[in-house]
């Protein structure tokens with residue numbers, strides 16, 4: 240069926256799967272996901288493609304059409320959505336914030352927790368009504384969930400109004416996938432289980448002009464037993480330093496004020512380079528010299544956090560005094576079952592080194608409670624470690640199994656009630672430390688990067704300090720995008736209230 244015929248059609252045309260499901264699967268799937276294949280780590284060299292360009296045959300494909308992307312999950316996904324928005328724009332599509340106006344709807348999904356997946360399935364069900372109203376609308380599922388065969392099977396059998404499913408390694412193939420979906424009457428599925436190469440020069444439609452995300456590496460080789468990411472994002476592949484440095488320079492020239500360097504385990508940056516000895520500390524030391532006020536990174540893994548990086552971060556300048564350092568548990572037994580590959584002692588030693596080098600550092604963390612076999616004593620060790628480190632805040636979670644991970648095969652023997660009760664106790668400690676950390680700012684003058692109006696009031700501005708504290712203060716809109724000094728008047732539960740003092744002269748910002 241050609242595109243014209245398709246446009247003339249008034250019905251949803253996904254064929255019903257036949258009883259022999261596997262033959263149906265073979266027919267529509269050009270590349271199927273496999274967590275088993277995704278687990279493999281080969282020695283093949285990563286290929287770098289420097290100059291991505293969209294084939295001329297696709298240009299203009301989006302003329303008169305609009306796209307809508309809904310993003311779930313982490314900053315990596317947010318940034319992938321910026322890349323897809325960039326590709327759509329080059330194809331001639333326009334963005335829309337209204338699903339009912341969209342010609343293509345993409346759900347960029349997250350597989351980290353079961354409830355994140357349930358939300359996506361709920362949304363897919365909800366999209367049926369839009370598809371009924373506009374049968375020409377293309378609906379696509381991408382992101383981490385697409386890498387799971389169980390998800391793709393469920394979409395094939397239950398959500399037949401979906402037109403395309405593509406994986407995290409197939410984003411640059413979006414023009415081909417769209418073309419295929421316009422031409423085909425069947426669901427287009429293209430999910431590579433083996434990680435892709437590193438592709439440079441992908442177009443990006445960035446959200447906002449103040450802060451920007453920059454990927455420094457892709458994938459993860461840590462295989463923590465609870466985590467699906469090494470399967471959905473492939474093996475560790477670092478971008479070459481010169482590409483990253485140039486991207487940050489370009490963003491600085493465009494007026495961006497803050498860069499967030501992204502990777503699933505940024506501390507493994509450079510481990511995969513065969514030709515050079517170059518790690519995250521080396522990269523940060525180069526980025527430090529670029530004239531941009533702030534550089535952050537996420538997420539760290541304690542095992543790969545080396546002394547050279549600490550040494551470089553201690554030079555400060557545009558390298559901020561905030562480190563997010565996920566510990567997950569304070570018990571050696573649980574850390575072992577999690578395969579985190581460090582001990583409580585190693586973690587505390589690392590914290591001591593960081594604090595010695597950067598005395599005003601703000602440390603934050605992630606913690607999972609109720610891991611299989613976690614005893615009350617082991618949980619208590621997590622609380623003790625939290626107090627000993629004095630984290631300023633934390634993301635806390637109840638353990639939930641992810642299909643395909645080693646932990647999912649363990650007996651989940653901590654009753655839900657106990658998990659909930661532990662989470663409550665942990666959160667009470669987190670709040671105690673968060674309010675104490677905020678209270679310390681009362682009377683201080685801090686530097687705030689103003690991001691816009693506060694959520695509640697237009698005449699109140701909001702922004703973050705170098706140590707990642709949210710500050711609200713009254714001030715004119717002209718301050719948005721600038722770094723200003725604010726005197727802190729009051730510590731609230733999760734933020735600070737202050738009054739505007741003055742704009743920070745760019746040359747005063749130490750870079």
Ligand code: SF4
Nearest residue numbers: 459461462463466468
């Ligand atoms: S290091 Fe992070 S992304 Fe990698 S497996 Fe562990 S939790 Fe998942």
